[in-house]
Amino acid sequence: xxxxxxxxxxxxxxxxxxxxxxxxxxxxxxxxxxxxxxxxxxxxxxxxxxxxxxxxxxxxxxxxxxxxxxxxxxxxxxxxxxxxxxxxxxxxxxxxxxxxxxxxxxxxxxxxxxxxxxxxxxxxxxxxxxxxxxxxxxxxxxxxxxxxxxxxxxxxxxxxxxxxxxxxxxxxxxxxxxxxxxxxxxxxxxxxxxxxxxxxxxxxxxxxxxxxxxxxxxxxxxxxxxxxxxxxxxxxxxxxxxxxxxxxxxxxxxxxxxxxxxxxxxxxxxxxxxxxxxxxxxxxxxxxxx
Amino acid sequence: xxxxxxxxxxxxxxxxxxxxxxxxxxxxxxxxxxxxxxxxxxxxxxxxxxxxxxxxxxxxxxxxxxxxxxxxxxxxxxxxxxxxxxxxxxxxxxxxxxxxxxxxxxxxxxxxxxxxxxxxxxxxxxxxxxxxxxxxxxxxxxxxxxxxxxxxxxxxxxxxxxxxxxxxxxxxxxxxxxxxxxxxxxxxxxxxxxxxxxxxxxxxxxxxxxxxxxxxxxxxxxxxxxxxxxxxxxxxxxxxxxxxxxxxxxxxxxxxxxxxxxxxxxxxxxxxxxxxxxxxxxxxxxxxxxxxxxxxxxxxxxxxxxxxxxxxxxxxxxxxxxxxxxxxxxxxxxxxxxxxxxxxxxxxxxxxxxxxxxxxxxxxxxxxxxxxxxxxxxxxxxxxxxxxxxxxxxxxxxxxxxxxxxxxxxxxxxxxxxxxxxxxxxxxxxxxxxxxxxxxxxxxxxxxxxxxxxxxxxxxxxxxxxxxxxxxx
Numbered sequence: 001x002x003x004x005x006x007x008x009x010x011x012x013x014x015x016x017x018x019x020x021x022x023x024x025x026x027x028x029x030x031x032x033x034x035x036x037x038x039x040x041x042x043x044x045x046x047x048x049x050x051x052x053x054x055x056x057x058x059x060x061x062x063x064x065x066x067x068x069x070x071x072x073x074x075x076x077x078x079x080x081x082x083x084x085x086x087x088x089x090x091x092x093x094x095x096x097x098x099x100x101x102x103x104x105x106x107x108x109x110x111x112x113x114x115x116x117x118x119x120x121x122x123x124x125x126x127x128x129x130x131x132x133x134x135x136x137x138x139x140x141x142x143x144x145x146x147x148x149x150x151x152x153x154x155x156x157x158x159x160x161x162x163x164x165x166x167x168x169x170x171x172x173x174x175x176x177x178x179x180x181x182x183x184x185x186x187x188x189x190x191x192x193x194x195x196x197x198x199x200x201x202x203x204x205x206x207x208x209x210x211x212x213x214x215x216x217x218x219x220x221x222x223x224x225x226x227x228x229x230x231x232x233x234x235x236x237x238x239x240x241x242x243x244x245x246x247x248x249x250x251x252x253x254x255x256x257x258x259x260x261x262x263x264x265x266x267x268x269x270x271x272x273x274x275x276x277x278x279x280x281x282x283x284x285x286x287x288x289x290x
Numbered sequence: 291x292x293x294x295x296x297x298x299x300x301x302x303x304x305x306x307x308x309x310x311x312x313x314x315x316x317x318x319x320x321x322x323x324x325x326x327x328x329x330x331x332x333x334x335x336x337x338x339x340x341x342x343x344x345x346x347x348x349x350x351x352x353x354x355x356x357x358x359x360x361x362x363x364x365x366x367x368x369x370x371x372x373x374x375x376x377x378x379x380x381x382x383x384x385x386x387x388x389x390x391x392x393x394x395x396x397x398x399x400x401x402x403x404x405x406x407x408x409x410x411x412x413x414x415x416x417x418x419x420x421x422x423x424x425x426x427x428x429x430x431x432x433x434x435x436x437x438x439x440x441x442x443x444x445x446x447x448x449x450x451x452x453x454x455x456x457x458x459x460x461x462x463x464x465x466x467x468x469x470x471x472x473x474x475x476x477x478x479x480x481x482x483x484x485x486x487x488x489x490x491x492x493x494x495x496x497x498x499x500x501x502x503x504x505x506x507x508x509x510x511x512x513x514x515x516x517x518x519x520x521x522x523x524x525x526x527x528x529x530x531x532x533x534x535x536x537x538x539x540x541x542x543x544x545x546x547x548x549x550x551x552x553x554x555x556x557x558x559x560x561x562x563x564x565x566x567x568x569x570x571x572x573x574x575x576x577x578x579x580x581x582x583x584x585x586x587x588x589x590x591x592x593x594x595x596x597x598x599x600x601x602x603x604x605x606x607x608x609x610x611x612x613x614x615x616x617x618x619x620x621x622x623x624x625x626x627x628x629x630x631x632x633x634x635x636x637x638x639x640x641x642x643x644x645x646x647x648x649x650x651x652x653x654x655x656x657x658x659x660x661x662x663x664x665x666x667x668x669x670x671x672x673x674x675x676x677x678x679x680x681x682x683x684x685x686x687x688x689x690x691x692x693x694x695x696x697x698x699x700x701x702x703x704x705x706x707x708x709x710x711x712x713x714x715x716x717x718x719x720x721x722x723x724x725x726x727x728x729x730x731x732x733x734x735x736x737x738x739x740x741x742x743x744x745x746x747x748x749x750x751x752x753x754x755x756x757x758x759x760x761x762x763x
Contacts, residue, residue, distance in 0.1 A: 237475070252370070
């Protein structure tokens, strides 16, 4: 949660910091522009590319293009927008979104709380690695949808089953990336710390953890993505709410525009949560700030 | 490349056909995709039976314009209707089969497809009284009828035939929309949830309302017959394919007729084969498709079914799931009529008949012929086969007799005394008294009947004991 506020503070900072002597608004704007030139450029290009995507989608569906890939029955952006406005007038849609976000948040947080320390410990102690790694490697390739019946049987409530599936999705990328980060820690640094009299706990805190942080954050970003990927499978259980359920229900009633709306909503929410993690990463690792 | 106009594509296909007939050397391969629902037992005669017995290959036209066309059949199996519609829209499948609700969604969805529409060309199986769909609860739960489920969590696959049944049942009884906590779960998810008691009840289509009790953890407390709204499964085709190869569609209808005949010739063998092909227990297949079963296999498109479809459309419109759709315009019975004519069968006679095939023969235990098939019963003895009996009392007596002789019994069937639906005897409630043994699906029906004959309600084991001590009727 602190990450959210951190980003909103970090964003506008360069714009609102005035220099000592009050320069004219023009020079201020110019300075701000120079400072943020590359970021502005990225945003502008990003918007243009999204618009281009929309335009291509619109053209492909309007002219029902068939060129090996067939757009004959793919819903057009206009149809999806109509679904969107309808959904906006339906308080249920917001509930779908809120509940999904909560499930992802809980499942992902648990995965991070379990996955990161476990990865650190596995990277440090060989025995733990030897015990846990084979199990993790066997469980890792199992797709979320295959977990559905087991999740129902394992947990007393459906909400827990759903959170469990998003947890499973996020857990393995986090664990493996943490492990990878640990394996890349320069042993010279560890030995140097030991020579300087550092104890195990200090080595962990001062050497291993910071050194593997970049990989931990890669794991968190990937894990967040996979958690969203698992959402449809997870929310098949819910039977009532969630954006994954919304998409699933649209599929069982063959409503293509609603399916597309569900897909886009998941995409946008996934993007938002990835940005949050990236923001948190920059906050925790200021030395990597561009 | 931009899509061809329909007239243009027809013109092109006609010219390409003309070219083909002009050049007999070059053979053309046409892929025909067929979407089946193997686990949905009442579609098997339209799908898996035709596939396994190679019936379509037998009837496919081979002369005239078809002399140089080789049909490659691509069968795809699904567990519900919507994925079939999806694949049909994408032209991966040309023929598909599904239940009443998914069917009209199919017809409606195709209305906005510029390449092709879909048409209903035949019926796989139906139950005019709505049997087949049902609501089951966990066997240890204290619920015995629909009213007991007030405020409880009930799951049903939304957009399925079972969903329609639940809505109709609620409407009939004047229940408000929030009488149950109704949620959408697919059969796989709902079954597991019921087993784990996460939900209080699960409503589902064929075969789950029978399959889950048969698997031992559920009890049926509501049968679709109580709604008296027909339920059925049908076959749809893409019109672009049907117009191009009408004879192939007719061949498919002939294969369907032949598959029905095969089923009725030897229902026991059919049930065993269907178990082998689909994994649904043969005892469950038999309760649906055997004689006096809860589904009638009949390919004719009966007006009563289309009227029911019109009712279903209204339900979907009220839910805001569908706009204008006229089921009458969506029916095309020309192919099935042609198949009947070419096989020298009378379509119109079959159209007005709503008879199923029934249990018949001689009761070897009570030593009398079977007069009323819907009061009869059957015992499936492991080696001896399926043995018919003239009444529930005789069935239970014979059951005890088989047991005493050390025979292994698969299952016994009886009929609900008032509703006439086939039941698993070991799941039924029996009103016993005055030499009368009357089986019922519902406890409350059995209690009412028991009060009338001043008898009492017994479970299966006690009823068997009572029939042994009480003698034969």
